[in-house]
Every structure is written in structure tokens, then in C-alpha cells.
Amino acid sequence: xxxxxxxxxxxxxxxxxxxxxxxxxxxxxxxxxxxxxxxxxxxxxxxxxxxxxxxxxxxxxxxxxxxxxxxxxxxxxxxxxxxxxxxxxxxxxxxxxxxxxxxxxxxxxxxxxxxxxxxxxx
Amino acid sequence: xxxxxxxxxxxxxxxxxxxxxxxxxxxxxxxxxxxxxxxxxxxxxxxxxxxxxxxxxxxxxxxxxxxxxxxxxxxxxxxxxxxxxxxxxxxxxxxxxxxxxxxxxxxxxxxxxxxxxxxxxxxxxxxxxxxxxxxxxxxxxxxxxxxxxxxxxx
Numbered sequence: 001x002x003x004x005x006x007x008x009x010x011x012x013x014x015x016x017x018x019x020x021x022x023x024x025x026x027x028x029x030x031x032x033x034x035x036x037x038x039x040x041x042x043x044x045x046x047x048x049x050x051x052x053x054x055x056x057x058x059x060x061x062x063x064x065x066x067x068x069x070x071x072x073x074x075x076x077x078x079x080x081x082x083x084x085x086x087x088x089x090x091x092x093x094x095x096x097x098x099x100x101x102x103x104x105x106x107x108x109x110x111x112x113x114x115x116x117x118x119x120x121x122x
Numbered sequence: 123x124x125x126x127x128x129x130x131x132x133x134x135x136x137x138x139x140x141x142x143x144x145x146x147x148x149x150x151x152x153x154x155x156x157x158x159x160x161x162x163x164x165x166x167x168x169x170x171x172x173x174x175x176x177x178x179x180x181x182x183x184x185x186x187x188x189x190x191x192x193x194x195x196x197x198x199x200x201x202x203x204x205x206x207x208x209x210x211x212x213x214x215x216x217x218x219x220x221x222x223x224x225x226x227x228x229x230x231x232x233x234x235x236x237x238x239x240x241x242x243x244x245x246x247x248x249x250x251x252x253x254x255x256x257x258x259x260x261x262x263x264x265x266x267x268x269x270x271x272x273x274x275x276x
Contacts, residue, residue, distance in 0.1 A: 008124055012124075016131030019135060020134040020137070024138050026142065027142055031145065037152070041159075055273065088212075090212070093171065095211070108163050108170075109167035109170045109171060110170055113173070113174035114174045114176075114273065115273045120178045
């Protein structure tokens with residue numbers, strides 16, 4: 001075994017180890033991030049479903065535009081760990097937007113009229 | 123010595139590459155799951171919008187979509203068109219269109235209509251068409267037994 005062989009062997013192994021470590025590191029980082037993203041997504045699912053729960057809290061028999069405003073107020077107050085919930089009133093419905101860090105925005109519409117909790121006009 | 127180093131390097135690289143491939147597959151499944159969630163959101167929103175418009179027509183709640191089409195005394199053709207198809211307002215407007223494909227009233231054991239099944243189809247501008255059925259809760263109100271919407275749930 002010559003010195004050149006030993007040196008070349010060391011260089012090849014060293015380069016392979018570095019490349020391999022970088023690949024391992026990238027995969028590990030993704031796996032850790034994935035777990036966090038899944039947790040945040042599960043929390044966001046709960047936050048998005050809150051529109052269904054809050055319908056029961058609305059004052060009955062008011063105009064649907066007023067009911068939508070009331071619903072938006074109830075949804076805006078809701079807080080979930082690390083999430084930002086924003087309720088936007090548009091006409092007689094509410095668009096609930098829930099943002100989570102590192103994830104694309106998700107939104108759902110809720111209409112009090114669909115739950116019979118307001119006075120509907122044609 | 124050199125052969126051993128090459129062999130060791132190859133083993134290291136191959137094992138890390140297989141881990142990397144698994145991570146890429148996980149990334150791809152995460153992306154498709156994200157797209158599915160967006161479709162679920164669009165379908166849920168569409169069901170809310172359809173039901174909220176339907177609330178203005180108590181005469182239609184106890185009838186099927188076929189009956190609405192066959193007889194326009196409760197709801198005109200133009201109104202039905204506006205009710206059954208459209209886009210979701212906001213940023214989702216450009217993502218696709220929804221269509222009410224079915225509405226079927228359901229009776230309880232004693233023959234009283236207490237709900238309906240509402241089916242909505244979502245056609246995105248990109249991606250697959252998806253469809254979902256929602257349960258509409260109905261209740262009879264007043265002495266005439268006219269129906270009223272009580273909620274829409276997946």
C-alpha cells in the first residue's frame with residue numbers, strides 16, 4: 001500500500017462522508033419540519049371547523065347580514081396556538097381565513113342562513 | 123485500501139440517497155394532501171353558499187333537485203341556475219367552479235322529512251374534479267309544517 005493510495009482513499013471517503021452527511025441532514029430537517037407541519041395542520045383543521053360550533057351561539061332571528069357580523073366577531077376572538085384566524089364578512093356570509101407559519105393559507109365560508117339562525121330575504 | 127475506501131463511500135452515498143428518496147416521496151404526498159384539503163375547503167364553502175341561497179326557498183326544501191327542474195313554481199329556472207352553480211368569492215374564485223349535482227330529501231322512520239343530502243361538485247381550474255355529499259338538517263316550523271334549514275355538515 002503506497003502513500004498515494006492511502007491519501008486518495010482518505011479523500012474519496014472524506015468527500016463521500018461530507019455529501020452523505022448533508023443528505024442525511026436535509027432529510028432529517030424535512031422529517032422534523034413535517035411533524036411540526038402536521039401538528040399545525042391538525043390545529044388549523046380545528047380552527048376552521050369552529051364556524052360550525054359558533055353558529056349555535058348566534059342571536060336568533062336577526063337579519064343574516066347582522067348574524068354574519070356577529071359570527072365574524074365570535075370567530076375573530078378565537079385563538080389557536082401559533083395560528084392566526086381572521087373572519088371577513090362579505091354580505092350575509094363570513095370567510096374564515098386561518099394562517100399557519102410555513103403553510104399556505106386556508107379559508108372556508110360560513111353562512112348563518114344555512115343554519116336557519118337568521119331571517120332570510122329573497 | 124483504495125478499494126475499501128471506494129466501497130465505504132459507495133455504501134454511505136447509497137444509504138443517504140435512499141433516505142433522500144423517501145423524503146422526496148413524503149414531500150410529494152404532503153403536497154397532494156395539501157391540494158386535497160384545499161378541495162375539501164372549496165366543497166365545504168360551496169355547500170354553505172348553496173344552502174344559504176336555498177334557505178330563501180322553503181318550498182324547495184322538501185323536494186328533490188329533479189322536482190325543482192321539472193316544476194318552476196317554487197323557483198324559476200334563472201334562480202335555480204344562480205343557486206346551483208357559481209364560484210366561491212375571494213381568492214378561491216379563480217381556483218374553480220362549483221355545481222350542485224343532487225339534492226334529495228330524507229325522511230325519518232315515521233315518514234317526516236328531517237333532512238336532505240346535498241351533493242356538490244368542485245371543478246378546479248387545475249387538477250381533478252371532486253365531489254362531496256353533505257347532510258342538510260331540516261325542521262318543520264309553524265302549523266303548516268313548512269321546512270326550515272337547521273344546518274349543513276359534511
